[in-house]
Amino acid sequence: MTGTLTIVGVGPGRPELITPAASRVIAAATDLIGYGPYLDRVATSSPGQVRHASDNRVELDRARHALTLASEGRQVAVVSGGDPGVFAMAAAVFEAVETGPMAWRELDIRVEPGVTAMLAAAAEVGAPLGGDFCAISLSDNLKSWTTIRRRLEAAATADFVIALYNPLSKARPHQLGQAFELLRQLKPPSTVVVMVRAAGSGDVRRIITTLAEVNPDDADMRTLVMIGATATRLIAREGRAPWVYTLRREVEGGA
């Protein structure tokens, strides 16, 4: 039997947000490869199915391991959180293919999309991504802080809603604070900021605040941060958190 490799997104956390397509691929796989907590979200389909759990680093090594198994004829599912194409495993697999043996290019490699964290986070508070938006990873493991700054500046001056992935970690505790400082120079203090922890997991925590008042210490690696555009608004509600949404049309005085 010819080997296959599918990079599968299992969404933000709740099993109900895993697509039937992703579940089908996982059930049919002979080998599951992924970061331990993602593998824990999916059931083993058969006694013969092998689970290769890893930590969340060395993505390229994990990708090469998966490609090696597929080239040996296994049906491999690389299990990724959220959507595999957004700050997740798919790009690592294709990088491994490009830099690996030519035979790997003959493999049947597919990507099964999923619900990425910013969509789940947005749904938890309303519709903050209702206008044009951008997604930026604050991790500087693979790119410079200069590049991150340049993208934040561009996004702020062109009035995109900004979704920040990987806002901080133990190794880089100060970047989210630095990002807020930069954005405060470019956007009004009243700009809406939303932090959603563990969106789509059933154990969600939401903070709805402003750029003037946001505290970066309220975020951790499981937090998705969104900074509103000029057209991002709050709808006040009696005794409950406001809804947040971005008007589809422009507003006067937009940056």
Place this chain on the structure above:
Amino acid sequence: MTGTLTIVGVGPGRPELITPAASRVIAAATDLIGYGPYLDRVATSSPGQVRHASDNRVELDRARHALTLASEGRQVAVVSGGDPGVFAMAAAVFEAVETGPMAWRELDIRVEPGVTAMLAAAAEVGAPLGGDFCAISLSDNLKSWTTIRRRLEAAATADFVIALYNPLSKARPHQLGQAFELLRQLKPPSTVVVMVRAAGSGDVRRIITTLAEVNPDDADMRTLVMIGATATRLIAREGRAPWVYTLRREVEGGA
């Protein structure tokens, strides 16, 4: 019984990409409201379930209709393509709430996320959204072309991967061509451009080309267009279309 309103994303097309959470909400609804082709994707759960099909305009009217039904005690599902929060129905519903009767703010309104078109389109060709990216709707029904130009310029100069939604329509056939012209002044001719029609539908068509050679006439309203960043690459394959992916790290000579 208290009324509820849930804006539900049914993904890009294939029923296998509808999340179980979305299917559950649709099955439990007394009333389904949405653009006809989206309603056609979901089965009727009971003889008593009412389907309110509409055309794809007058989103605010549709939102007010849904809110009125919910305020009368119905369990309403507003059925949206892709993810409801991305260029779809959720923002229209919250705009209707903000401008409507105060009683609507007491309603139980939720959003069920889905797989948005750019994730499905990216998965069809590899991992082009593997780095920082932005999503821009080219529709100027609700915002000016000046704003769209400004966002395209910012996205190009800061080297985001760019996903274009609503690339053109009968009423505005020239905007995608104008967008490519603008981007040609700011990005290298060899920049990777991908057009995916009907991504995630089982009837997909893919075009992988360059900014120099792309023909806007190859796109229609069902096409998602992606313009690569400096780090977006092709992996050539014998007798098959190349894979497209964006390196997670920066490359020398980046804009």
